[in-house]
Amino acid sequence: MSTGNEATERSSLLGRDLPRPNGVVQDHPIFLRVCHAPWGFINQTTLVVLRGLILIYLTVLAPMLLDYKLYKRQDGDSPWRIAFQFSTIAFILLWLYHLLAFCWSYTHLYYPDIDEEHNTWESVLLRKMSPPEQTITSRNRLYFSLYYTVSHVFAFMNTFIFWAFVVPKGHGELPKERQRGSGDDAGSLEAGDFFSHGWFEPFCVLNLWGYTSLLALFEIMFLNSIKRQIPVHTHIIGLVVLLCAYLGWAAFGKLFIGRAPYFWLDPEVVRYRELMFAYCALFVALGPAFFAFMYGLISLREELAEKYGSPSQDATPDGSQQGDQE
Template identity: 55%
Template sequence: MSTEERAPLLSTRQGLPVANSSSTVQDHPIFLRVCHSPWPWVSQSCLVYLRGLIFCYLTGLAGMLLRYKFHHEYPHNEGKPNWHIFFEFASMAYLLFWFYHLITFCWSFTHLFFPDVDEDDNSWESVLLCKMSPPLQTPKSRKRLYFSIFYTISHVFVFMNTLIYWCILVPKGYGHLPKGKEGEPVSDSTWKDFWGHGWFEPFCILNLYLATSLIALFEIFVLNSIKRQVPVPAHVIATVFFLSAYLGWAAFGKWFTGLYPFFWMDPEIMKKTEYIASYVAGFLCLGPAVFAFMYGLIGMRENMTQKDDGDKKQPAHNRSLLDE
């Protein structure tokens, strides 16, 4: 494994490497930026431990969420496979988010503790470490774009899951929280009854529909130094494409299980096709809007972690965003 790929990120004062026969400043690969925090007070070892804790938390939480789905949300199917769970948007968002943290933990771990892996060694340890290491970056490789899109999609889905739940499902009465009768406010006794059945159900709901977005914010602001995604059109198109793919997956889930993931997909509830079309359009438009929100958060973090004004005064033609 190339030692250059494992080297720490250069500081702003050191500058970035210059390509041969070119005056263009080269940027660090996104695979390295995900292994480095933008904050000097977060050391490499601390970053690995933080990623390990988050990954273990998400892994343990996944088992609790499955139990909640099988035994609490769908009690009538207790003891039987309920494939509807795997067609829910929340499940897809959580799976992508978990997979992202699995990858980034493996990359950060090997980048710190095993920076030089012998690729010619066929022992299982070396093979495993090579698989866990950040990929090599070549000039014509599109891996950086693919991972940037994956990074974007995994976080956009999580943010959308939170927005859809708290801004649409809960106000419409399709969330898991108590609701009043015929527009009346929820009584105190109803809330006490909801929280009075133990901590497990509220814990799962708050984690699935809120805590994951808080972790995503922590990831963007603290755990990586990934720059704003470019090219922007490619990321917007990819976001809409994957949201459209989910709608197809949801339609297949309706055929397979007989249940719709969202109430606005059900013709019996919406009554008119125009209403369903408007919700579908809103769902697809929400993706680029959340991407813009995420793009702004990354820009905010970049401005907050700027080490000096040198980069700000650097001519635009000397800055390269090829890796993001």
């Protein structure tokens, strides 16, 4: 049968105490907080349905966005350029997060106790889909917190960079007469032309550089009870390192396929090296900036949920009381 640690890990979420100052561990595993919304009008069944619908939507959307990106290629462009685009990475990270969130929420609700002695393929699959065990020495909580942060910060950054930098610089308009654009600089804006190319291109543009951020906002505010990230400096350092790694990946893409994912990463477009370095520094600085934005959203949600959210869930499904164990 299930071990004691596993029963605790997959049991019902307890009370929603606000986090203490940095350095104090969360009272409940982050994996379980993904499986519980902070609002009374979103019970666990509703949450699983919402997560399933979101996952289906993103999964159906993925091949459409791939087709859009392939269509937007200039003649002679390598299809490999898609792998170096920030929008591609941001979408994949968000899709993987919602895949995990759905699997954990589903098994946490319908299969909270899985017999470890059963080796059937159903039992093995359910164990793989279940929230991980959380032990005192495990760093899985920190790793998932970093992933949760990165997947949502990248979504916000992807939207902001496109509408605040790419489009105003003239690299984000729908091409007239079906001319082709390039990379993450190929998008759309011109009010008169935005919907003049049918529904497909505007639909893909709005999803790739807009709706994913709204989905990230909806996730943070309504679909999970994850507390503010601790320690803060570790998350900021992790973001900065990953953003620097992306710049290296983009530079490799420029050498490999001959085209940079953004115009400001192309020395042929940005003639001054100092200006290109300034763009790169600003790109990296956006990570901590949007981390602060995300941190503020979580803080706001915690305060609102404390006042107007669901009542404290102090009992396990069988009605017994359970202490604050991790």
